[in-house]
Amino acid sequence: MRSTGFSRRRLLQLTGATTLGSLAGCAGQLPGTHDGEGREVKPRSTVTAEPDTSVNLTAASGTIRPAPDTSTANWMYEGQFPGPELRVQEGDVLSVELTNDLQEETTIHWHGVPVPNPVDGVPNVTQDPIASGDTFTYTFRAEPAGTYFYHSHVGLQLDRGLLGPLIVEERNPHVEYDREYVVIVDDYLPGEPEHPSDGGMGGGGGMGGRGGMMGDVRPPYEGLLINGRLPENPQTFDVTEGERIRFRFVNAASATVFGVRIAGHEMTVTHADGRPVEPVDVDSFVFGAGERYDAVVEATNPGTWAVQADALDGNEPPARAVVEYESAAGESPQPPSAASNQLQYGDLRAISSLDGVSGDPDRTFDLTLSRGSGQSYIWMIDGQVYPDADPFQIRPEEHVRIRMTNQSPVVHPMHLHGHFFKVGNAIKDTVLVPGHMGQVTIDFHADNPGRWLFHCHNLYHLDAGMARIVKYVE
Numbered sequence: 001m002r003s004t005g006f007s008r009r010r011l012l013q014l015t016g017a018t019t020l021g022s023l024a025g026c027a028g029q030l031p032g033t034h035d036g037e038g039r040e041v042k043p044r045s046t047v048t049a050e051p052d053t054s055v056n057l058t059a060a061s062g063t064i065r066p067a068p069d070t071s072t073a074n075w076m077y078e079g080q081f082p083g084p085e086l087r088v089q090e091g092d093v094l095s096v097e098l099t100n101d102l103q104e105e106t107t108i109h110w111h112g113v114p115v116p117n118p119v120d121g122v123p124n125v126t127q128d129p130i131a132s133g134d135t136f137t138y139t140f141r142a143e144p145a146g147t148y149f150y151h152s153h154v155g156l157q158l159d160r161g162l163l164g165p166l167i168v169e170e171r172n173p174h175v176e177y178d179r180e181y182v183v184i185v186d187d188y189l190p191g192e193p194e195h196p197s198d199g200g201m202g203g204g205g206g207m208g209g210r211g212g213m214m215g216d217v218r219p220p221y222e223g224l225l226i227n228g229r230l231p232e233n234p235q236t237f238d239v240t241e242g243e244r245i246r247f248r249f250v251n252a253a254s255a256t257v258f259g260v261r262i263a264g265h266e267m268t269v270t271h272a273d274g275r276p277v278e279p280v281d282v283d284s285f286v287f288g289a290g291e292r293y294d295a296v297v298e299a300t301n302p303g304t305w306a307v308q309a310d311a312l313d314g315n316e317p318p319a320r321a322v323v324e325y326e327s328a329a330g331e332s333p334q335p336p337s338a339a340s341n342q343l344q345y346g347d348l349r350a351i352s353s354l355d356g357v358s359g360d361p362d363r364t365f366d367l368t369l370s371r372g373s374g375q376s377y378i379w380m381i382d383g384q385v386y387p388d389a390d391p392f393q394i395r396p397e398e399h400v401r402i403r404m405t406n407q408s409p410v411v412h413p414m415h416l417h418g419h420f421f422k423v424g425n426a427i428k429d430t431v432l433v434p435g436h437m438g439q440v441t442i443d444f445h446a447d448n449p450g451r452w453l454f455h456c457h458n459l460y461h462l463d464a465g466m467a468r469i470v471k472y473v474e
Contacts, residue, residue, distance in 0.1 A: 061101075
């Protein structure tokens with residue numbers, strides 16, 4: 001059996017579940033969705049200022065070549081996979097006009113950015129989906145600084161390649177670095193994504209997929225990617241001895257939890273989901289779909305070294321890239337050692353506090369995450385299947401707490417649109433909730449009115465119902 005260097009049985013420790021479970025506390029249950037249908041609060045308006053940066057993106061089908069002898073039809077932005085990097089200064093107004101040249105409706109979601117509700121890109125929740133041949137313009141102020149990404153939020157389109165990085169640069173970074181690279185980790189599906197069938201979910205599964213380590217079924221991925229490349233065709237990150245390199249890692253996968261290592265080097269994690277944290281030295285980290293980590297590496301060990309991302313819930317060969325010093329050009333890359341100092345959520349301490357979440361919450365939701373019974377492929381939040389599910393009603397300026405207990409054996413990366421939340425001492429927008437009764441508590445400030453999606457970022461769990469609307473009322 002291939003060794004990943006990660007103990008799969010230690011996923012709970014990797015994600016810091018023990019620490020997070022103790023954060024649930026005993027706050028009293030306040031009225032949630034049963035306090036009457038209040039009047040919806042109008043979302044804040046979109047930006048009217050002239051944009052500092054204007055971008056045109058076209059979503060269309062094309063052919064990608066993740067390795068020299070491998071090609072497949074994909075959907076792309078501007079004919080690129082991943083899509084073009086959008087990079088702006090913190091506070092700048094960004095305007096993106098999307099032209100839909102696909103034969104289906106589409107949208108763009110700006111993952112992690114607390115944009116105004118009308119430009120959040122959730123079809124039939126914040127906007128009408130963009131019909132084939134139509135255009136839609138997203139305009140918002142790019143803040144706060146951080147590592148984000150953009151992707152379609154329609155059906156299974158993310159797993160067809162509609163994704164790209166969005167970098168909002170700090171005006172005053174809290175760490176020094178000389179060079180940076182964006183590292184998008186993804187799973188590679190060489191064909192059209194399919195909905196799991198209602199039967200045969202054991203073994204190969206209704207998608208013809210593979211059983212994951214925790215009893216779920218993943219699509220039949222043919223490989224894992226870094227920046228759109230399979231491991232036999234790795235990208236090379238050039239470095240010079242003495243430099244400090246900032247790597248911006250993005251998990252843009254649809255159904256994969258990754259463990260990341262860089263051979264021959266320690267990583268200093270400086271940001272979690274774009275938000276700055278007190279620097280913490282590790283040799284590895286685990287992240288789920290939708291999570292991002294920035295890490296600084298000191299180039300003090302000349303050679304050629306592998307950047308490796310292992311699927312913790314699959315058996316594909318790990319995704320790879322190469323760090324190569326100028327003095328070592330042409331050498332074969334050295335593989336990483338087994339992980340021994342893995343990042344846990346409990347290690348993360350945000351540089352700044354999250355306003356509005358001190359003390360006891362004004363509203364608490366105790367939620368269970370679970371799979372439907374029988375052979376149907378259904379995933380639920382509190383026993384309800386989206387879209388046939390009650391919204392969570394909240395009021396402006398409330399301190400809201402969500403306590404999650406995962407009754408399934410499968411890890412769930414839970415993402416809240418439009419807000420950052422506090423988890424432990426970190427500020428994030430996506431968090432892994434471990435299986436087998438793992439518990440995680442998040443707190444957020446209700447400061448962005450509208451209807452917001454709260455969901456699992458495993459695309460197939462979302463598509464099978466693991467989502468709710470958080471709705472502002474008064």
